[in-house]
Amino acid sequence: MTKLQLAANLSKEMKAQGIKFNRDKAEDFIDAITNSIDEILAKDRGILVSNFGKFKIFRTSSKIITSPRGDGKKFFMPPTDIIRWHPAPQTRIKGGSEEVSDDDWQKMKTDIAAKKFDFGPDLVATATNLTSEKPPRKNPNEVNIVVNNFGQANYFDDDSSPLCRFARRVFQLMEKLCAKKFQIIPHKQYSLIIFSTGGNEISEQKIPIVSHQIISQKIETLAKTRGDNVSQILTPQGKTLVVEKV
Numbered sequence: 001m002t003k004l005q006l007a008a009n010l011s012k013e014m015k016a017q018g019i020k021f022n023r024d025k026a027e028d029f030i031d032a033i034t035n036s037i038d039e040i041l042a043k044d045r046g047i048l049v050s051n052f053g054k055f056k057i058f059r060t061s062s063k064i065i066t067s068p069r070g071d072g073k074k075f076f077m078p079p080t081d082i083i084r085w086h087p088a089p090q091t092r093i094k095g096g097s098e099e100v101s102d103d104d105w106q107k108m109k110t111d112i113a114a115k116k117f118d119f120g121p122d123l124v125a126t127a128t129n130l131t132s133e134k135p136p137r138k139n140p141n142e143v144n145i146v147v148n149n150f151g152q153a154n155y156f157d158d159d160s161s162p163l164c165r166f167a168r169r170v171f172q173l174m175e176k177l178c179a180k181k182f183q184i185i186p187h188k189q190y191s192l193i194i195f196s197t198g199g200n201e202i203s204e205q206k207i208p209i210v211s212h213q214i215i216s217q218k219i220e221t222l223a224k225t226r227g228d229n230v231s232q233i234l235t236p237q238g239k240t241l242v243v244e245k246v
Contacts, residue, residue, distance in 0.1 A: 004027075008026070010029065041083065051088050053087040054086045055084070057083055064076060076211040164218065168222070170193060178197065180196070183243075186209060186212050186238035191212040192204050220241060228246055
């Protein structure tokens with residue numbers, strides 16, 4: 001159902017209740033409701049609508065993902081906010097889904113084990129571990145909506161994230177190489193981390209260009225807490241971050 005269809009249905013229901021409510025007013029009403037939900041979720045990270053359900057924001061940790069294009073490239077995914085909707089019992093009954101039958105479950109196991117579906121090596125590998133018992137249904141009506149919350153920088157404080165561990169390793173490598181300075185220089189397909197002392201290059205490492213900005217921001221934050229000198233140089237490919245040991 002689209003927004004226009006929802007507005008038409010809402011207008012029809014209102015008229016059935018003896019309330020004058022045309023489609024334009026219904027659309028404005030829907031916009032007001034959704035905008036209010038957005039604002040409340042951004043502020044309180046949760047909202048309860050009686051007899052309908054509960055919206056709540058959960059944060060997933062950062063991780064390294066593989067490109068869906070099948071080229072094997074790895075990318076850094078920062079911590080992500082996920083909105084989950086838990087329907088009220090009345091809503092769950094009205095919009096309940098059917099459980100997978102035993103025959104469909106067995107067929108699905110056979111097809112996955114035979115690699116009839118291109119789910120990737122990780123999921124196919126788990127097919128051998130499938131038991132004859134169907135997994136319990138946690139919540140068949142739960143809806144996950146991914147929200148990339150780049151406006152907040154709380155994930156910079158997550159010391160256990162791959163981003164933090166990588167940033168710390170950069171500074172550890174700087175100490176190990178006895179380097180006085182390193183630069184993170186963006187290129188077309190990758191970024192270079194170049195360690196140097198007295199103008200002489202000691203070592204370099206490549207990182208995916210897609211991770212350049214998020215890694216540079218984290219390293220800049222850590223460098224400032226260490227008291228190192230931090231500067232930036234604007235290039236056609238992006239900003240070069242320069243960190244010098246004091």
